[in-house]
Amino acid sequence: MWKRKQRRVGNSQESGQPKPSTSFIWCEHGGCCTRLWNADKKLISGSQHFEVILRCPVARDVFKEFLQSEYSEENLMFWIACEDLKNETDPSTIAEKARKIYEDYISVSSLKEINLDSQIRNDISQSLEEPSSMMYEEAQHQIYNLMRRDSFPPGREVFLEFLRSECSENNLMFWIACEELKTETNPSTTAAKARTIYHEYLARFSQNKVSLDTQVHDRILQNLKEPSSTIYDEAQLQIYDLMRRDSFPGFLKSSVYINFLSKKSKFLDTHVNKSDFFSSDLRHKLEF
Incomplete structure (x- = not known):
């Protein structure tokens, strides 16, 4: 209640x-x-x-x-079923529930089939021979990210749509790439992603080049020899301030933003005070 x-x-x-x-x-x-x-x-x-x-x-x-209004409730139902499975300790119950989840959400013949990578789907099929309470964890994580990105009110995606209309989406794409880099813990993956970000957004002849102070750019270039997951923090903050100052005021007045308010009003009226959710805080929107 x-x-x-x-x-x-x-x-x-x-x-x-x-x-x-x-x-x-x-x-x-x-x-x-x-x-x-x-x-x-x-x-x-x-x-x-x-x-x-x-x-x-x-x-x-x-x-x-x-x-349900978006015709995608099977993703949430799968996530809930996986959570329920994790709480089971009896082997026979685990096996029964694991097969039920497979039939309901993984099988290609199911009307509630969810969208998973083929490798994850194959791993699940093999695990059914000896099912465990954690066998759907990777699939659950993938569906979680899918719901968070596509179903939860997409403030960031709407802002990106507006930036595309202004031909300045490279700023937000750089910001997102920096956020994703921060989640990396593997040194080799961190180094590879850091260099990719540099070539896509900071290299001299890049089509998506962002505008940074010379000193900030030079420090990044030096740190690329041994890049860390936070190598772009200073640059990211500079681009964030640029978007907040130059792009965000126009976004709040744009038809893209107004249409977003209208389309999501039912969900937001239930969950969120619109004056708080759609405040002048750009960072709040980038986090969704």
Whole structure:
């Protein structure tokens, strides 16, 4: 059960609890939605927002309703089934549920078949011979990323559409590439991606070249000898400020943005106070 309370959340003195007039509906299921706020009473990142929605039964039901309107609820149902399987300890129950998940969501003859890489699909088929509670973990992760990217309100994608109309999408694509680089932990992969980013966005004759201060560019070039996952932090911040100053004000007035508000109003009215979600904070939008 949840309470609307005029879209306000009750006060709490505990660190990490939501403040009044938050942008998320309070639920009574263990207060799980309070995790949308960190210890500094600030909204946590967009990816964590999505994690909270999947973990909170109340918010998850509303997200499921949204997915049904988009004809893609099978992704969420698969994710939930995988979570349920992970809780099983009895071998016979695990085997039964694992095969049920396969028949419902993996089999090519299923009406609810989800979209997975062929390699992951083949690995699952082989694992069915000796099913385990974790056999769908890789597939679940892929579907999670698919929902987060395509189903959760795509503020970043809408902003990218506007930038394309302004012929300046290279700034956002560079910013996204830098964010993805930060998640890398393998040194060789980090080095390869760092050099790819340089050639695509910083090299002299690149068609997607972004505008950076000479000193920032020179420091990156020096650090490319032994690149780290944060090699582009300074450049990324500079491009972020450029988008916030030059592109974002026009975006807020654009038809692309206005149409986005209209199309997603039902979902946002249920989940989010639009004045908070569509604030003047560019970083908030880039995180979705």
